[in-house]
Amino acid sequence: MRAAIIHGAHDVRVAERPDPTVREPTDAVIRTVATCVCGSDLWRYRGLAPVPEPKPIGHEYVGVVEEIGDAVNTLKPGDFVVGGFLHSDNRCPVCRKGMQSACPHGGGFDGCQAERIRIPNADGTLIATPGRPDADLVPSLLALSDVMGTGWHAAVSADVRPGSSVVVVGDGAVGLCGVLASAQLGATTIIAMSRHADRQAVATEFGATHVVPERGEDGLARVRELTEGIGADAVLECVGTEEARLDAVEYTRPGGMIGVVGLPHGDLPTDRLFWSNKGIRGGPAPVRAYLPHLIDLVWARQIDPGRVFDLTLPLSEVAEAYRAMDERRAIKVLLQP
Amino acid sequence: MRAAIIHGAHDVRVAERPDPTVREPTDAVIRTVATCVCGSDLWRYRGLAPVPEPKPIGHEYVGVVEEIGDAVNTLKPGDFVVGGFLHSDNRCPVCRKGMQSACPHGGGFDGCQAERIRIPNADGTLIATPGRPDADLVPSLLALSDVMGTGWHAAVSADVRPGSSVVVVGDGAVGLCGVLASAQLGATTIIAMSRHADRQAVATEFGATHVVPERGEDGLARVRELTEGIGADAVLECVGTEEARLDAVEYTRPGGMIGVVGLPHGDLPTDRLFWSNKGIRGGPAPVRAYLPHLIDLVWARQIDPGRVFDLTLPLSEVAEAYRAMDERRAIKVLLQP
Numbered sequence: 001m002r003a004a005i006i007h008g009a010h011d012v013r014v015a016e017r018p019d020p021t022v023r024e025p026t027d028a029v030i031r032t033v034a035t036c037v038c039g040s041d042l043w044r045y046r047g048l049a050p051v052p053e054p055k056p057i058g059h060e061y062v063g064v065v066e067e068i069g070d071a072v073n074t075l076k077p078g079d080f081v082v083g084g085f086l087h088s089d090n091r092c093p094v095c096r097k098g099m100q101s102a103c104p105h106g107g108g109f110d111g112c113q114a115e116r117i118r119i120p121n122a123d124g125t126l127i128a129t130p131g132r133p134d135a136d137l138v139p140s141l142l143a144l145s146d147v148m149g150t151g152w153h154a155a156v157s158a159d160v161r162p163g164s165s166v167v168v169v170g171d172g173a174v175g176l177c178g179v180l181a182s183a184q185l186g187a188t189t190i191i192a193m194s195r196h197a198d199r200q201a202v203a204t205e206f207g208a209t210h211v212v213p214e215r216g217e218d219g220l221a222r223v224r225e226l227t228e229g230i231g232a233d234a235v236l237e238c239v240g241t242e243e244a245r246l247d248a249v250e251y252t253r254p255g256g257m258i259g260v261v262g263l264p265h266g267d268l269p270t271d272r273l274f275w276s277n278k279g280i281r282g283g284p285a286p287v288r289a290y291l292p293h294l295i296d297l298v299w300a301r302q303i304d305p306g307r308v309f310d311l312t313l314p315l316s317e318v319a320e321a322y323r324a325m326d327e328r329r330a331i332k333v334l335l336q337p
Numbered sequence: 338m339r340a341a342i343i344h345g346a347h348d349v350r351v352a353e354r355p356d357p358t359v360r361e362p363t364d365a366v367i368r369t370v371a372t373c374v375c376g377s378d379l380w381r382y383r384g385l386a387p388v389p390e391p392k393p394i395g396h397e398y399v400g401v402v403e404e405i406g407d408a409v410n411t412l413k414p415g416d417f418v419v420g421g422f423l424h425s426d427n428r429c430p431v432c433r434k435g436m437q438s439a440c441p442h443g444g445g446f447d448g449c450q451a452e453r454i455r456i457p458n459a460d461g462t463l464i465a466t467p468g469r470p471d472a473d474l475v476p477s478l479l480a481l482s483d484v485m486g487t488g489w490h491a492a493v494s495a496d497v498r499p500g501s502s503v504v505v506v507g508d509g510a511v512g513l514c515g516v517l518a519s520a521q522l523g524a525t526t527i528i529a530m531s532r533h534a535d536r537q538a539v540a541t542e543f544g545a546t547h548v549v550p551e552r553g554e555d556g557l558a559r560v561r562e563l564t565e566g567i568g569a570d571a572v573l574e575c576v577g578t579e580e581a582r583l584d585a586v587e588y589t590r591p592g593g594m595i596g597v598v599g600l601p602h603g604d605l606p607t608d609r610l611f612w613s614n615k616g617i618r619g620g621p622a623p624v625r626a627y628l629p630h631l632i633d634l635v636w637a638r639q640i641d642p643g644r645v646f647d648l649t650l651p652l653s654e655v656a657e658a659y660r661a662m663d664e665r666r667a668i669k670v671l672l673q674p
Contacts, residue, residue: 093565094591102591102613157616228430254431254439257618264611267604274601276439279494279618281594283611 002337003114004318006057009047012322014315017056020118025071028122030063030081032337034142035113036309037321038085039172039332040263045322058113059085060145062138065126072122079128082295083119084287085109085146090124100124100288113318115337127291130299139306139334140298143177147332148294148305149287150261151177151238155185156290157282158234158259162186165227167251168208170238171199173308173332174261176206178236180305183207184297187234191226193219193247199331202307215247223251232256237282242266252278261285309334339674340451341655343394346384349659351652354393357455362408365459367400367418369674371479372450373646374658375422376509376669377600382659395450396422397482399475402463409459416465419632420456421624422446422483427461437461437625450655452674464628467636476643476671477635480514484669485631485642486624487598488514488575492522493627494619495571495596499523502564504588505545507575508536510645510669511598513543515573517642520544521634524571528563530556530584536668539644552584560588569593574619579603589615598622646671 003017020029035058043049044057065079075081088095088103095103106121119125133141140148151174160166164187168178171194182190183206192203195213203211212222224231231253237245240262248258249272260282273280297303311330313321321333340354357366372395380386381394402416412418425432425440432440443458456462470478477485488511497503501524505515508531519527520543529540532550540548549559561568568590574582577599585595586609597619610617634640648667650658658670 093567097567097570097590097592099590099592099614157614230430230434233434253434253436255434255436255623260611264607266607268607270601270603270605273617274597274620277436277494277618277620277623279616280610281614281616281618283614286592286614 001115002315003056003111004058004315005054006044006051007054008051010045012045012057012319014318017114020116022067022069023118024120025069026121026123027069028065028072028075028119028126029067030061030117030119031066032061032063032112032115032117033080034138035061035335035337036142037113037325037333037335038146039174042326045326056111056114059108059110060142061112061117062142062145063117066116068122074123075126075128080132081126081128082141082144082291083126084149084291086284086287087119087121087125088288089121090288095124098286098289100286101284113315113335115315125288127295129295137298139309140304141295142334143305143308144287144291144294144298146287147173147308148177148180149290150174150285152181152290152294153285154178154236154238154259154261154282155181155234156259158236159257160185160187160234163188164234165189165232167191167193167223167232167235168238169193169235169244169248169251170262171196171203172238175236175238176202176308177305178238179203179208180206180303182236184303189226191223191232198310202331205307219247220250227253230254234259237262240265249273249278254278257281308332312336338452339652340393340448341395341652342391343381343388344391345388347382349382349394349656351655354451357453359404359406360455361457362406363458363460364406365402365409365412365456365463366404367398367454367456368403369398369400369449369452369454370417371475372398372672372674373479374450374662374670374672375483376511376662379663382663393448393451396445396447397479398449398454399479399482400454403453405459411460412463412465417469418463418465419478419481419628420463421486421628423621423624424456424458424462425625426458427625432461435623435626437623438621450652450672452652462625464632466632474635476646477641478632479671480642480645481624481628481631481635483624484510484645485514485517486627487511487622489518489627489631490622491515491573491575491596491598491619492518492571493596495573496594497522497524497571500525501571502526502569503571503573504528504530504560504569505573505575506530506581506585506588507599508533508540509575512573512575513539513645514642515575516540516545517543517640519573521640526563528560528569535647539668542644557587564590567591571596574599577602586610586615591615594618645669649673
């Protein structure tokens with residue numbers, strides 16, 4: 001089969017690899033219907049994370065089950081499935097608390113930008129859709145694999161609820177999905193911090209009530225104007241830089257909550273959080289916990305997170321997909337195997 | 338009137354001071370019925386915080402209104418009142434969010450270990466009880482002024498709810514009140530980390546289902562045994578040392594929440610919190626937000642937080658009160674003016 005391999009900075013190529021096979025009785029092998037490039041893949045692409053040797057890459061996917069292990073009970077060949085970027089047994093005490101991303105029997109997998117993928121813990125990781133989706137639903141189902149699940153987690157972690165005021169820091173695919181999640185969870189003021197016209201448009205379509213292009217003191221002043229002068233109930237930090245995190249603290253009202261899904265860089269200003277009673281929560285999204293509800297919403301065409309894909313390319317053009325995202329010509333690129 | 342004055346480390350004395358008077362139209366002056374010594378007062382008493390000049394001390398009180406300013410509407414002379422350790426206008430956007438401890442028009446006051454106190458923002462700070470309380474209710478009403486309000490805030494910040502498993506770090510008066518708050522909020526497993534028999538007894542009376550005297554690896558092993566091997570849903574950090582805070586992180590399950598009310602010392606392990614999705618929230622308690630409910634519970638004799646007072650002394654013996662708490666001969670000392 002063909003698969004994307006990262007060789008080093010700015011060097012991703014498609015190559016032939018052996019087809020994956022069922023190794024454990026809990027495995028499934030799926031034929032990929034769509035996959036995509038993640039902002040977090042760019043860390044290695046940009047040389048900001050090491051690539052000691054050529055390695056398959058990608059962790060987002062939807063596909064059709066081709067083969068299952070003897071212990072897989074909830075899936076059968078031919079099922080169209082969605083799964084998160086981490087596998088989990090979905091049965092242990094941690095999973096039962098809804099924190100599948102910390103499942104001690106789970107983990108990550110790379111190599112999903114490929115024609116086929118082996119999924120461990122298939123019963124605890126994949127969910128079959130009610131039937132074969134219409135083609136126009138595929139991007140939105142694919143978005144659930146990471147960015148929409150992660151945006152949802154940011155909103156849940158920030159305790160977004162009906163009537164909340166929300167600021168979303170970061171206008172990448174995850175931040176935009178955070179806007180969509182906040183709207184679904186009933187927020188009534190949703191402020192998207194965005195300077196890019198294309199992303200502002202998606203944010204508005206997803207439910208942003210205000211778009212703030214300013215940064216620094218001006219951005220803070222605009223946020224305060226929109227939140228009775230005190231800051232937002234909930235702030236979604238969807239970037240991961242120290243600057244974004246400190247901005248998020250500023251945008252939060254006393255007693256408010258910051259939901260973090262961007263990878264942590266830099267220490268937290270503990271004292272500042274404490275004296276103003278600002279809380280912080282978040283981490284890798286337990287996508288599996290949110291999938292049933294999110295699949296229902298997509299299936300009923302109530303949400304359309306697939307709007308974050310503004311470029312579609314064949315898998316053979318994966319190098320161009322990375323370039324387009326690296327150069328910010330695309331928000332997110334869908335790959336067709 | 339007589340008032341406690343701190344002169345420096347290990348030097349608190351009663352002295353004569355002028356009676357306080359109404360200065361602002363929003364002030365009230367109360368005659369103190371009971372006051373007490375707080376663990377946070379010991380920072381200065383132990384020489385761990387500076388005392389540049391002799392200063393009145395104390396921030397917990399219940400009393401009877403003697404005089405009100407022209408703009409005070411909800412109180413009248415003769416009312417028995419309870420108030421928190423910070424004043425607030427209880428009307429601004431921050432207060433309306435329930436975060437009165439961050440009211441931009443409020444602040445702290447010292448000097449409550451005295452026969453009379455001037456309370457600014459009286460309408461937004463004090464609440465009159467339904468009538469003159471029976472003498473046995475006075476200690477419990479006094480406890481609401483800080484320690485019970487703060488323990489309640491730790492539990493609320495840690496998102497304690499029906500069915501939660503909770504660990505309480507710290508067996509001082511605030512920690513013990515955190516146990517009581519957790520029980521009231523419906524937690525079904527409440528683990529008090531305590532090595533002192535007298536405090537263990539109060540913890541059990543307040544609703545602790547388990548008492549763990551062990552620390553370090555052994556303490557963590559015991560907590561895990563009691564929480565399906567994964568740690569608690571909610572951990573209340575009621576100490577404020579770096580060690581206590583790191584212990585709290587360990588005791589928390591993936592996706593769980595740490596409620597902090599101990600003053601922050603040391604930075605947070607940001608990465609560790611993120612990768613296990615542990616959240617942290619808390620700070621100075623908005624006692625005013627919780628007072629109406631807590632007064633109801635005390636008035637109905639459903640809770641008895643006054644149990645944390647295990648020594649009662651006249652105000653004239655304030656020096657002995659500080660010594661008893663400093664030497665851990667008493668959990669908390671009530672002073673009778």
